[in-house]
Amino acid sequence: IPVLLAEVLKALQPAEGDIIIDGTFGAGGYTRAILATGASVVAIDRDPDAIAAGRDLEAQSGGRLRLVQAPFSTLDDHVESADGVVLDIGVSSMQLDQAERGFSFRADGP
Numbered sequence: 001i002p003v004l005l006a007e008v009l010k011a012l013q014p015a016e017g018d019i020i021i022d023g024t025f026g027a028g029g030y031t032r033a034i035l036a037t038g039a040s041v042v043a044i045d046r047d048p049d050a051i052a053a054g055r056d057l058e059a060q061s062g063g064r065l066r067l068v069q070a071p072f073s074t075l076d077d078h079v080e081s082a083d084g085v086v087l088d089i090g091v092s093s094m095q096l097d098q099a100e101r102g103f104s105f106r107a108d109g110p
Contacts, residue, residue, distance in 0.1 A: 002029040008086050014039035018083040023072035028054050030086050031065065040064040042079050046071045 002008065008030060014020050016038030022031045025045035031054075034041050043065060045051055051069045058065045068078045072087060 002033075002088060004088075005029065005033055009033060009037075012084040012086065014084060019079070019081070021075055021079055021082045021085040023075050023085060023087040024089060025050055025054060025067065026088065028057055030088065032057065034086075035061055035064055039083070040066075042066050042068060042075075042082070044068045044070055044072050044075055044078060 012020060012034070014034045014037040018037075018039040020034050020039050020041050022028075022034065022041050022043040025031060025043035026047075027050070028043070031041045031043045035057075041061075041064065043054065045054075045067075046069065048069055051067050054065075054067050058067050070078065075085070
C-alpha cells in the first residue's frame with residue numbers, strides 16, 4: 001500500500017487519456033490507482049521480480065499498462081511524452097522482506 005497514495009493522486013490528477021509514468025513500479029500500488037482513473041501507465045522498475053509480478057495486471061489493463069524493466073533514470077528512453085510522473089524513491093520493502101535477495105538488515109542473507 002503506497003503511503004502517499006492520496007497525495008500523489010491529488011498532485012497528478014490523472015484522467016482518462018492521460019499517460020502517466022510510474023518510474024518505480026514495485027508492487028504496483030500507484031499504477032493500480034492511476035489505471036482506475038482511466039489513465040494509461042508506463043511502469044518502470046529495474047527489479048525483474050517486480051516486473052514479473054506485474055504481468056497479470058498488465059494483461060488485465062486492456063493495453064493501458066506497459067511494463068518496462070529498466071532503471072527509472074532511463075525513462076526518457078521508453079516514453080516520448082507524459083502527462084505526469086511518479087517516483088517512489090526509497091528502499092523497497094519487498095526486497096527487505098526477502099532475506100535471500102541480499103538487502104535485508106533484519107535477517108541473514110547473501
